Amino acid sequence: MTSPRKVRRVVSLVPSLTEAVAVGAPGLLVGATDWCVHPAGLDVVRIGGTKNPDVAAIAALRPDLVIANEEENRAPDLAALRAAGLDVMVTEVRSLDQAFAELERVLLAGCGLTAPPRWLDDARAAWAAPPSAPYPPRTAVVPVWRRPWMVLGSDTFAGDLLARLGVRNVYADHPERYPRVPVAELRASGADLVVLPDEPYRFTADDGPEAFPGLPAALVDGRFLTWYGPSLAGAPAALRAALRRAGPVPSPRRP
Known part of the structure; x- marks a missing residue:
């Protein structure tokens, strides 16, 4: 040895x-x-x-x-x-x-x-716990940049975390990992949620949600969504809390 x-x-x-x-x-x-x-x-x-x-x-x-x-x-x-x-x-x-x-x-x-280290064991345990999504599975767009709009695509760490919490990324099967998508297309994607992290672009309550009128917005701490380290231990609880604050799936619009 x-x-x-x-x-x-x-x-x-x-x-x-x-x-x-x-x-x-x-x-x-x-x-x-x-x-x-x-x-x-x-x-x-x-x-x-x-x-x-x-x-x-x-x-x-x-x-x-x-x-x-x-x-x-x-x-x-x-x-x-x-x-x-x-x-x-x-x-x-x-x-x-x-x-x-x-x-x-x-x-x-x-x-x-x-x-x-202990925190790595704690992180594994936190993510091994049965998922407790705040609502039935959500379908989301996840912008990571603005001007131009860029979103999570396929094969990303953040997308995997969201999927484990019951959030399906609309662009999870896109051929690119971080595709540029016009905001009009994002609005018409069929998503019932927009997830807005504060990094790499710093989305806030005043910068981001207004681009998706009528769509619930989950403002999340980017460290819990994109960092792999000690923050992983607290990430499941923090991300679930942000999803709960976004509110339930919107009711279908009547014709």
Whole structure:
């Protein structure tokens, strides 16, 4: 049996993974992106954004490991980090099960933990509980950007979470993962709900629902819908609460 790898310095290019490592393996993080805002008060060197990391600054930190994601980070940046002689672990997260597997890989194989942290066990337990959708299954459009309108399409982590809570994404079978769809088409999609997260676009009660008159809107914390890390433990309850606040399925309109 091989002993855990000796990793003492980690740079994270993914907000979700930054929080996972900071909470699960305290003391290892030495660098993170400007968008890594959890946990609060994280005191590490900032190395730019997820799409424009400062390769020289990362190399100067002499990390034993750089953790990244195939969707969040650009292939040329990852290639440049490898060319600088750095060990880069790239994750892929497109479902809840994949998130759990990748979190365990990062923390155990990557960071050298000998067992999963408690919050990861708690997250698995929370999502293993029988679903309790607030109403009969919903059919939703899930915008993630405005100007132009973009929505969740196929093969997405957020779409998988919603499906587990009884929310069917209208565009779940779209050939693209994040298609651009005119708002008129979204309104005519047959959805009985619009789910509006506050990231990556910051939808609010005053910015988003007015584009879907007559359609209930669930305003959700994007961290619970799109982040894979410690927030997964509280995500089922938080998302169900947001769906309940949206209200019931609208009654069919009479001719």
